[in-house]
Amino acid sequence: MNFANAFRVFKSRDYRLFFTGQLISRIGMWMQRTAVIWVIYTMTNSVLMVGVATFAEQFPSFLLSPAGGITADRYNRYKILMATQIISALQAVLLTVSYVYGYHSVTILLLLSLMLGIANAYDIPARQAMVNDLVKSNEDLPAAIAMNSSLNNLTRLAGPALAGIVIANYGAAICFGTNAISFIAVIICLNMIHFPAYKAPLKRKKPWTDFKEGFDYMKKQPEISKTLLLCSLVSFFVITYNTLQPYFAKSVFHGDAATYGYMTAATGLGAFTSTLFIASQKKVSNLKTILFFNLLLLGAGLIAMSFVKIFPVYIIFCFICGFGTMSIMPICNTIIQTVSVVEMRGRVIGFFAMATLGTLPLGSLIIGWISKYISAQHCQLAQGILCLIIVMFFYKFLKGEKKPDSCEGDLEIQHKKDIILNP
Known part of the structure; x- marks a missing residue:
């Protein structure tokens, strides 16, 4: 493992600014997200309502991310991000x-979470595709994508821990206000970055045509379609175990907001460690093998965690499951961005957001509903078993013949041939 590969991307001034602004903003976002979930759970004492809150924030990604991907391919990504x-x-x-x-209403919290989800549906494709604009060397691209994912995991470590302390001592409003102030940093950094000159498409097609072209392209590329299917299944059935965490914090370990913050922070620490490990990999062809073993680790960790009743031991398993869980996003994101052609990249990332952030709220809603009828421990046990089943189903894909690292060039050539033959 060579961490020099992971941090080499920070030699780019523009990428450093991009990373710094997002880092500050995402810490505020995680503080807000933790506070919203905790407030809703304490107001309703319902895991189902936690699932509804997750659904409200993230389901717009399922509906609108393809539109966000089309927008990222057609318009200036800098202006999209600013908006x-x-x-x-x-x-x-x-x-x-x-x-x-004093408007402590679940309805208001859900409506504002929905507003944030709509913004994120357009933000994520533009922000992820922009990494390619800021990194000059294709050799640094996998590390840049992984470090961009590690940013979310690092803030997942710091944000909830800070939120737990702040909520316990000062109340949720401080978390919400901190997030509002944090956006000043990202807006300043975006204005300091030297983005490549925007080149508008020579001819803009109808949005439906753009969507169909992106969907057909995704289907014709097995590396992309199978990766997206794997993402969607794991996001829907497995990663939603986080919906159960407020229940464990309050009902199993008899804790408060700080307890929940520590659990989420331990998950974030595992996730951050995982993405640093991924960013240190020099060859993209190694990533699927890493994903295979990390999914096995996640499944086994969830099964073991469902039986744990001692809080320090549970925290250790939160770290282990965080390590396994958060390797999924950066690895799959790196695979699809590495093999997709430039003209399709925004749309492919839109489908990626749909497959991950879009299916996650649906799964959260369902796991919250199921937990009303069977215990949260049994839900977590079932999710661990399902994770192992999924990884076995994709065994040939994950452990099969490795693709060459530089497959994008061949796809670029084929894409240009398609344009010539089918203008």
Whole structure:
């Protein structure tokens, strides 16, 4: 493992600014997200309502991410990002003001979470595709994508831990206000970055045509379609175990918001460690093998964690499951961005967001509903077993013949041939 490969990408001034702005903003976002979930759970004492909150924030990605991907391919990504950051900041301000003035309503929290989810559906494809614009060397691209994913995992470590302490001592409104202020940093950094000159498409097609072209392209590339299918199954059936965490914090370990924050932070520490490990890999062809073993680790960790009743031991398993869980996003994202052609990259990332962030809220809603009829421990046990079944189903894909690292060039040539033959 060579960490020099992971950090070499920070030689780029523009990438450093991009990473720094997002780092500050995402810490605020995780503080807000943790506070919203904890407030809703304490108000309703319902895991189902936690699932509804996750659904409200993330389901728009399922519906709108393909449109977000088309937008990222057709329009200036810098302007798209500025618009989504401003809308997200406005959402945080509204959330802070409503809570300060005593409007502690689940309905308001859900509606504002929905507003944030709509912004994220357009933000994620543009932000992920922009990494390719900021990194000059294709050799650094896998590390840049993984480090971009590690950013979310690092903030998942810091944000919930800070939120737990802040909520316990000062209340949720401070978390909401901190998130609103954090957007100042990302907006400043975006304005300091030297983005490549925007080149508008010579001819813009109808949105439906763009969507169909992207969907057909995805289907014709087995590396992309199988990766997206794997992502969607794991996101729907397995990663949703986090929906159960407030129940474990309050009902199993008899803790408070700080307890929940420590559990989420331990998961984030495992996730951050995982993405650093992934970013240190020099060859993309190694990633599927790593994904295979990390999925096995996640499944076994969830099975073991469902039986744990001692909090320090549970925290250790949170770290282990976080390590396994958060390797999925950066590895799959790296695979699909590495093999997709430039013209299709925004749309492919849109489908990726749909397969991951889109299916996650559906799964959260269902696991919250199931937990009403069987215990949270049994739900977590079932998710661990399902994870092992999924990884066995994809065994040939994950452990089969490795693709060459530089497959993008061949796809670029084939794509240009398709354009010539089918203008």
